[in-house]
Amino acid sequence: MADILLLEPGYSNKYPPMGLMKISYFHKYIIGDYVRFAKGKLPDAFKDKKWDRVYVTTLFTFEWENTKKALEYALSIVKDPTQVYTGGILATLMPELIAENFPTVKNNTGLLNHTGTLGLKGEECVDTMPLDYSILDDISDQYVYPAHDAYFTYMTRGCGMKCQFCAVQTLEPEYIPYLSIKDSIRFIEKKFGPKKDLLLMDNNVLRSPDFDKIVDEIKELGFAKGATYTNPKTGKKVKRYVDFNQGLDAFLLTPHKAKRLGELAIRPARIAFDHIEDAEAYKKAIRLCAENGITHMSNYMLYNGDDFKGKGHNYHADTPEDLYCRMKISLDLCEELSAELGYKITLFSFPMRYIPLSDLKRGYVGKKWNMKYLRALQRMMIPTQGKGVSSRSFFEADFGKDVRQFLEFLAMPEEHLGWRGYFVEHKNETPIELESRLKIWNENQKYIAEWTRLFNQLGDNKEAFIREIGDNNYTIEKYITLKDDLHKKLFIHYFTLPMLLKSLNTLEGNEATFIVNYICNEFPLIYIRMVRYIASGRIPLSYIEGAYKIFRKKLVNDIFAELSFEGSEPPFIIGSLAKIQAKTHIKTFNYDIVKSAYLFINAGILKSKEKKILIDSIKKLDSSNAKELLLDKMEEFKTSLIKQAKDENVGVEYLIEQIKLSLTQMYNQITLFDEDE
Numbered sequence: 001m002a003d004i005l006l007l008e009p010g011y012s013n014k015y016p017p018m019g020l021m022k023i024s025y026f027h028k029y030i031i032g033d034y035v036r037f038a039k040g041k042l043p044d045a046f047k048d049k050k051w052d053r054v055y056v057t058t059l060f061t062f063e064w065e066n067t068k069k070a071l072e073y074a075l076s077i078v079k080d081p082t083q084v085y086t087g088g089i090l091a092t093l094m095p096e097l098i099a100e101n102f103p104t105v106k107n108n109t110g111l112l113n114h115t116g117t118l119g120l121k122g123e124e125c126v127d128t129m130p131l132d133y134s135i136l137d138d139i140s141d142q143y144v145y146p147a148h149d150a151y152f153t154y155m156t157r158g159c160g161m162k163c164q165f166c167a168v169q170t171l172e173p174e175y176i177p178y179l180s181i182k183d184s185i186r187f188i189e190k191k192f193g194p195k196k197d198l199l200l201m202d203n204n205v206l207r208s209p210d211f212d213k214i215v216d217e218i219k220e221l222g223f224a225k226g227a228t229y230t231n232p233k234t235g236k237k238v239k240r241y242v243d244f245n246q247g248l249d250a251f252l253l254t255p256h257k258a259k260r261l262g263e264l265a266i267r268p269a270r271i272a273f274d275h276i277e278d279a280e281a282y283k284k285a286i287r288l289c290a291e292n293g294i295t296h297m298s299n300y301m302l303y304n305g306d307d308f309k310g311k312g313h314n315y316h317a318d319t320p321e322d323l324y325c326r327m328k329i330s331l332d333l334c335e336e337l338s339a340e341l342g343y344k345i346t347l348f349s350f351p352m353r354y355i356p357l358s359d360l361k362r363g364y365v366g367k368k369w370n371m372k373y374l375r376a377l378q379r380m381m382i383p384t385q386g387k388g389v390s391s392r393s394f395f396e397a398d399f400g401k402d403v404r405q406f407l408e409f410l411a412m413p414e415e416h417l418g419w420r421g422y423f424v425e426h427k428n429e430t431p432i433e434l435e436s437r438l439k440i441w442n443e444n445q446k447y448i449a450e451w452t453r454l455f456n457q458l459g460d461n462k463e464a465f466i467r468e469i470g471d472n473n474y475t476i477e478k479y480i481t482l483k484d485d486l487h488k489k490l491f492i493h494y495f496t497l498p499m500l501l502k503s504l505n506t507l508e509g510n511e512a513t514f515i516v517n518y519i520c521n522e523f524p525l526i527y528i529r530m531v532r533y534i535a536s537g538r539i540p541l542s543y544i545e546g547a548y549k550i551f552r553k554k555l556v557n558d559i560f561a562e563l564s565f566e567g568s569e570p571p572f573i574i575g576s577l578a579k580i581q582a583k584t585h586i587k588t589f590n591y592d593i594v595k596s597a598y599l600f601i602n603a604g605i606l607k608s609k610e611k612k613i614l615i616d617s618i619k620k621l622d623s624s625n626a627k628e629l630l631l632d633k634m635e636e637f638k639t640s641l642i643k644q645a646k647d648e649n650v651g652v653e654y655l656i657e658q659i660k661l662s663l664t665q666m667y668n669q670i671t672l673f674d675e676d677e
């Protein structure tokens, strides 16, 4: 009996690794080996164990870094380095990459349905073996696949349409029109318990001449329209569904096939809408499904694509406008069908970003897109939480009321994008919390309005500005290359606050004056937020220095306005201001007064009126008034400290000596500072 480890790299994925589940079945039930499954790495309990064989599955090419880590790990825990096996999507698409980086690893491209793969008797049948669901228990405390309560299987293999952008022609070159799943489903049911749903991963089931046979078999397995499932653990009865999760080809959906699909508990029916040129076929397919009682549908919308050939068409590289129109077509169609048929149709849109089959990272930019647009779209999709877009109100608020607004949103700074939306009151929120959130929300809306005002001033010359922000990189170096004042003002909106501070530190002369004028006079909210940012955090001195040199007492005054004077210690910024003052020799205030004020207030020796006078004086940068009050209270402060020291049982005399020394030092610091030096 050999020890077999199945390893899935540590990426996040929705579906369990079917290939490994079949290999597990093969080793565990046919050969009789010990099998363990791990995601990313094994738990510590296995740290000294060496394995006879390790199988590493692979997924998308852009997960190469995670895959590499998994293969390195596999080699570190296997007894013999020639006993690491890999397979799956990346391994099939880029075998040379595996060979180059891991020469001892045995790479299986394609399906495990032929001999010469694992070097074991019976290997040609692995692909048709039942899935061993029990391996998922090995990682249940670490990772739960979003889709796990389902039978995962195929009733056809391959596709044959050879769309240029699609990996199926390499992964499954041969089209197999029918694979019975009856036996393996029955087996799984018996061995691991029934599953709620049926997830069919077929690439192009509609192409099958055995489509009727496939539908009949699915019905026979208990997935006819209206089918229910009783959870064996809870006894609860719920509806169960069939999902052809790779999508259905709109071009191959005939009235007969739509009628047959309507006989199944299908939810959702996924129809691909990858190119705007397919609009008519797509609309026809959605209509056919809806007319046959399929009420829940969704689509896949590839975007960021290139010029492609496929299904006998030449498709042009898609544009952002195309994507918007495709989503809009879906929304309109959904509403039209619901009204016409008298029952509610839901149709979710799932934009999916195109990444070339050989890319090892996610950063590909299609020829009609740019990085800024891609990032913005990603930002817009966050509220959908991966569930797609189906309501008009959400669609219009998030993606825009028309193409013009969609393009405007794509160009908007990412932060502003996140600020859009209505103000919503939170449950259990106090009036003060609500008021402070509302204040920020109102400010955010002003930011959006200001950016939009400037952007619209570009009129028909937006393209030049879009080119400038297209790489989504907002640096000072780029800022200084801008010639147009309007572009410069807009560009300031893309700066993060640290970058804005850095620009004030770096730029000189007219360049600095331009920024100062815009953030202080034209749109002072930026200056206000910058001050708040400086006052609230542990910002490096080098960031604040530029602003300090430019704004001097005004900056200090505005920072002081933000201070609460609560807490035992002055905030970090006070120390920073003191250091910058010493470094630049630009005198603004005696910061020892602020530090002492915090100590006096915290010691509780000030009456509320005195406390108010002290704080007001500091906030007005009136050092003489604040100094006078502190000196008046010095004795009282000393007495309170000595009293505290006496409460300590050890080293009282030493403590008192130290207090006296510190207070002399404090006295000197408060009195010897000359602001006008």
Ligand code: SF4
Pocket: 159, 160, 161, 162, 163, 166, 167, 168, 169, 203, 204, 249, 310
């Ligand atoms: S029809 Fe779909 S599965 Fe088939 S090659 Fe084209 S994109 Fe791939």
